[in-house]
Amino acid sequence: MCFFLSVCIFLGSCSQAPPAEHYGFITQLGRDTISVESVARKGNTVTSDEVDRFPRVRVRHTVIKLNPDGSIRHLVMDIHTPSEPANERERKVTADVDNNEVHLSKTDGTGTVNRVFATGGAIVVSHVPQMYSLYELYFAAAMKKAETSTPGPGAAVEMRQFYIDREFDKFPLGNASVTLEGGGKMDITHDWLSGTGEAIMDSSQHMLSYSGARTTYKVEVRRLATPPDVKSFAARFETEEQKAGGVKQLSVRDTVRAQIGNAMFTVDYGRPLLRGRTLLGDVIPYDRVWRTGANAATQFTTSAPIKLAGMLVPTGAYTLWTIPHTGGVDLVVNKQTGQWGTEYNASRNLGVARFTTQSAATPVEKFTISIVSGTDPRHGMLVMEWGSFRWTAPIEVQ
Numbered sequence: 588m589c590f591f592l593s594v595c596i597f598l599g600s601c602s603q604a605p606p607a608e609h610y611g612f613i614t615q616l617g618r619d620t621i622s623v624e625s626v627a628r629k630g631n632t633v634t635s636d637e638v639d640r641f642p643r644v645r646v647r648h649t650v651i652k653l654n655p656d657g658s659i660r661h662l663v664m665d666i667h668t669p670s671e672p673a674n675e676r677e678r679k680v681t682a683d684v685d686n687n688e689v690h691l692s693k694t695d696g697t698g699t700v701n702r703v704f705a706t707g708g709a710i711v712v713s714h715v716p717q718m719y720s721l722y723e724l725y726f727a728a729a730m731k732k733a734e735t736s737t738p739g740p741g742a743a744v745e746m747r748q749f750y751i752d753r754e755f756d757k758f759p760l761g762n763a764s765v766t767l768e769g770g771g772k773m774d775i776t777h778d779w780l781s782g783t784g785e786a787i788m789d790s791s792q793h794m795l796s797y798s799g800a801r802t803t804y805k806v807e808v809r810r811l812a813t814p815p816d817v818k819s820f821a822a823r824f825e826t827e828e829q830k831a832g833g834v835k836q837l838s839v840r841d842t843v844r845a846q847i848g849n850a851m852f853t854v855d856y857g858r859p860l861l862r863g864r865t866l867l868g869d870v871i872p873y874d875r876v877w878r879t880g881a882n883a884a885t886q887f888t889t890s891a892p893i894k895l896a897g898m899l900v901p902t903g904a905y906t907l908w909t910i911p912h913t914g915g916v917d918l919v920v921n922k923q924t925g926q927w928g929t930e931y932n933a934s935r936n937l938g939v940a941r942f943t944t945q946s947a948a949t950p951v952e953k954f955t956i957s958i959v960s961g962t963d964p965r966h967g968m969l970v971m972e973w974g975s976f977r978w979t980a981p982i983e984v985q
């Protein structure tokens with residue numbers, strides 16, 4: 588009898604499911620919080636409550652069922668977007684992966700959109716720009732793949748990703764690649780990430796941190812042992828969005844117009860905020876081309892020939908780029924226009940010259956470009972200021 592009871596107790600304890608894990612993530616851009624997430628994971632089920640503002644506030648409740656290899660088998664996401672029209676404010680996205688196909692469905696007040704995409708047998712994951720439980724799944728699936736294929740450091744695991752916020756009726760499955768660097772360090776690249784993201788994972792396939800320092804999303808993400816109160820963050824984000832009069836870009840676009848003598852100038856550029864960050868050598872890496880602002884490339888036009896920092900610039904439209912070094916800053920005038928700020932083509936350069944570098948009298952929160960007149964009708968100055976730096980280049984109208 589004692590033996591029978593012991594066996595029953597042993598079998599009962601073996602059949603118990605592992606306890607659920609509860610944790611969270613917080614994403615910050617400088618000192619500003621961009622997203623928070625509360626996650627519960629039990630076995631192959633991941634449940635998430637999350638809010639992000641990138642820049643539109645969205646509140647999400649997500650349930651994901653995983654395959655043994657860490658890929659997504661089934662996903663249901665309910666999305667509340669307070670700034671959308673009433674018939675698009677509540678949205679449900681479902682995904683089912685089976686027989687090398689992804690079946691996607693999006694339903695809101697305007698109707699339902701269904702799409703089917705072939706996976707080619709790849710590991711399937713999902714992308715939301717600032718939802719890092721999904722990023723954790725990318726890295727965990729890559730670690731599982733490494734357990735079976737034993738790749739060495741530097742080996743890449745290829746995946747396919749489907750999109751939630753993108754109009755997946757217009758965008759088919761994308762490509763993603765996770766590289767195992769060793770020591771828990773992992774890199775990720777994918778179709779909607781300009782640059783390379785970096786994560787630290789532990790041996791239990793938990794993402795401890797993520798950095799977007801080498802991407803255009805300059806975010807820092809850390810794991811929270813205690814799940815955050817997502818409802819309170821969501822209420823605050825919604826209130827701030829309403830007070831601001833609606834959705835505001837994280838980096839607003841601005842246009843400078845100025846005149847020196849008979850020359851008319853415009854500069855159209857993105858204006859990122861300082862947000863308490865270290866700029867030179869961090870947000871703006873040394874010895875790499877910077878878009879000189881945010882988002883689309885910085886556009887510059889002149890209605891008359893000029894010399895800019897000694898470079899002869901004919902009448903026309905250009906883009907301005909900069910290359911900071913520890914010993915100075917280069918100004919690049921490029922003949923290509925209308926491109927995104929990561930599409931720099933050095934073969935189209937008109938010329939490169941040095942800025943005069945100074946320190947700003949007081950820190951400048953919002954990146955600012957200005958054109959100021961000089962002491963006579965033919966001379967002026969191009970000025971760029973942000974944080975503690977001030978870069979200037981003389982303008983001479985020809």
